[in-house]
Amino acid sequence: MPHARNIQPAILLLEDGTVFKGKAFGKIGTASGELCFNTGMTGYQEVFTDPSYKGQVLIMNNCYTGNYGTKAEDVESDDVKISGLICKNIAYNFSRKQADLSLEQFLIKNNVVTIYDVDTRALVTHIRSKGAMNCIISSEILDEATLKAELAKVPSMEGLALCAEVSTKEAYNVGDPNAPIRIAVMDNGVKRNMLKCLSEKGAYLKVFPTDTSFETCEAFEPHAYFVSNGPGDPAPLEYAINTVKKILEAERPMFGICLGHQLLALANGMNTYKMHHGHRGLNHPVKNLQTGLCEVTTQNHGFAVDPASLASCDQVEVTHVNLNDQSIEGIRIKNKPAFSVQYHPESTPGPHDSRYLFDDFFKLIKEHQQ
Numbered sequence: 001m002p003h004a005r006n007i008q009p010a011i012l013l014l015e016d017g018t019v020f021k022g023k024a025f026g027k028i029g030t031a032s033g034e035l036c037f038n039t040g041m042t043g044y045q046e047v048f049t050d051p052s053y054k055g056q057v058l059i060m061n062n063c064y065t066g067n068y069g070t071k072a073e074d075v076e077s078d079d080v081k082i083s084g085l086i087c088k089n090i091a092y093n094f095s096r097k098q099a100d101l102s103l104e105q106f107l108i109k110n111n112v113v114t115i116y117d118v119d120t121r122a123l124v125t126h127i128r129s130k131g132a133m134n135c136i137i138s139s140e141i142l143d144e145a146t147l148k149a150e151l152a153k154v155p156s157m158e159g160l161a162l163c164a165e166v167s168t169k170e171a172y173n174v175g176d177p178n179a180p181i182r183i184a185v186m187d188n189g190v191k192r193n194m195l196k197c198l199s200e201k202g203a204y205l206k207v208f209p210t211d212t213s214f215e216t217c218e219a220f221e222p223h224a225y226f227v228s229n230g231p232g233d234p235a236p237l238e239y240a241i242n243t244v245k246k247i248l249e250a251e252r253p254m255f256g257i258c259l260g261h262q263l264l265a266l267a268n269g270m271n272t273y274k275m276h277h278g279h280r281g282l283n284h285p286v287k288n289l290q291t292g293l294c295e296v297t298t299q300n301h302g303f304a305v306d307p308a309s310l311a312s313c314d315q316v317e318v319t320h321v322n323l324n325d326q327s328i329e330g331i332r333i334k335n336k337p338a339f340s341v342q343y344h345p346e347s348t349p350g351p352h353d354s355r356y357l358f359d360d361f362f363k364l365i366k367e368h369q370q
Contacts, residue, residue: 008139010115012086012123013147015133020123022086024139026107026114031084032136032150033057034157036302037124039281043349045106048082049075051166051189052258052300054231055157057084057135059120059127061281066091069099070106076191076348080110081166081231084137086123087116113137131276132157132302157302158274162232163188163240163259167210174207175199181365184208184222186243188230188259193348197358198226211239214246224253224365227260229344234262234272234303241266248336253368255361256340258301264340265331268316271309275327278302279343282350285323286343288330294323297343298350304328304342337368 008024014035037059038047044065047053065087085107094102107114115137127133136151166189174185174195183198185207199205206220210230217225225247227240234240244267247254256264262272279299286297305328310316320330320341332339339361345354 009142010137010139011142011144011147012115012118012135012137013144013151014126014135015151016130018126019144020115020118022115022117024114025087025090025104025116026085026112028139029111029113030136030138030141030150031057031113032134032154033083034132034302035059035127035135036132036278036280037061037120037127038300039283040349043282044103045070045074046076046348048080048085048112049077050191050300051077051081052229052231053082054162054166054189055160056082056231057086057137058082059086059123060088061120061124064089064091066103067094068096069094070101070103071096071098072100076193077166080107080112082112085112085114086118086120086137087114088118088120090114090116113139115139127277132274132278158233159236160232161236163210163230163237166231168207169209171206171208171212174205175203177204179204181224181362182206182220182222184217184220184225186210186212186217186225186227186240186260188228188240190228191344191346191348193346194226194228194257197346197355201358201362203362212243214243214250222252223369224255224361226361227254227256227263227340229258229260229300231259233274234259234266237263248333248338251336253361253364254338255357256338257344257346258342261331261340261342262303262305264333264338265305265316268333269309269313270316271306272303273306275302275304279322282347284343286320286329286354287323288320290319295353296351297329297345297354298347299343301342305331337364339364
């Protein structure tokens with residue numbers, strides 16, 4: 001660490017009154033949101049720019065963050081989406097020759113308030129025990145009473161609709177216009193690598209704002225629909241649920257990921273619920289009930305499909321389950337060409353065990369064209 005660096009103090013205050021003190025990094029300021037943690041050992045830049053993290057303050061569970069700097073193309077959206085960052089140790093310097101910026105330069109450029117020198121193991125243990133909660137971090141306000149008053153203004157993630165804040169404002173195209181398959185993408189906070197996985201398999205995409213009507217999408221004459229990931233609670237998104245219902249009624253092939261998975265479940269009469277502390281990381285084990293095979297998956301979600309609501313939904317079949325807690329990780333609709341998974345098969349960062357799902361989607365599209 002450079003000896004001349006002026007390190008400022010910072011403070012982290014949790015909704016239940018717990019306080020952690022540390023040191024400032026990145027932008028000097030104040031940030032708040034729902035506290036969550038990611039168990040991944042790498043891929044921090046992709047994580048920070050994942051739109052599904054909108055409204056959340058992220059704990060990096062790895063001991064060191066920033067070792068390999070940042071690179072302009074290693075992003076999943078136009079800018080950083082996390083509200084704030086909490087780390088144990090920070091790397092001021094980086095070893096990767098291809099990197100454009102250090103982590104600190106990247107965080108300052110993207111206005112991310114960060115606290116480090118925090119006992120993140122103790123903090124994660126606390127969240128695993130007490131559950132997800134709001135928090136506030138600051139390197140400009142160190143008075144706990146003032147921070148407590150500011151924290152009280154932060155809305156709960158439950159019931160919060162955030163897709164419109166991260167979705168594209170204007171429709172745009174991706175891929176070769178002469179590709180044999182056209183896919184309409186419902187952008188609830190889509191990651192760039194999802195679009196890459198679809199276009200590289202031979203699809204021409206049109207990415208629509210989250211609140212676009214089914215009728216407007218149909219003008220593109222798509223062969224299928226892709227319903228993306230996104231932040232916040234899926235239950236209030238009535239417009240998106242209605243769009244999914246219309247896709248199903250038209251019997252267009254559909255693939256949903258993460259929030260898209262939850263919307264497909266809601267459109268078929270199932271319910272969703274707020275998880276105790278969510279699944280976030282690149283090492284979550286999932287079993288494919290159709291093949292009997294297991295896969296290591298990348299995940300980022302704080303809501304899930306309620307298995308108790310399955311009993312009243314005969315048309316829904318569970319295809320994947322989480323081996324840690326048996327939560328629902330995938331479904332298909334028995335009488336419609338539609339399926340979804342809760343996790344992220346595009347896997348940036350993470351293993352490529354689940355990339356076969358994109359193949360399954362294209363196979364479904366081609367079968368429907370015959």
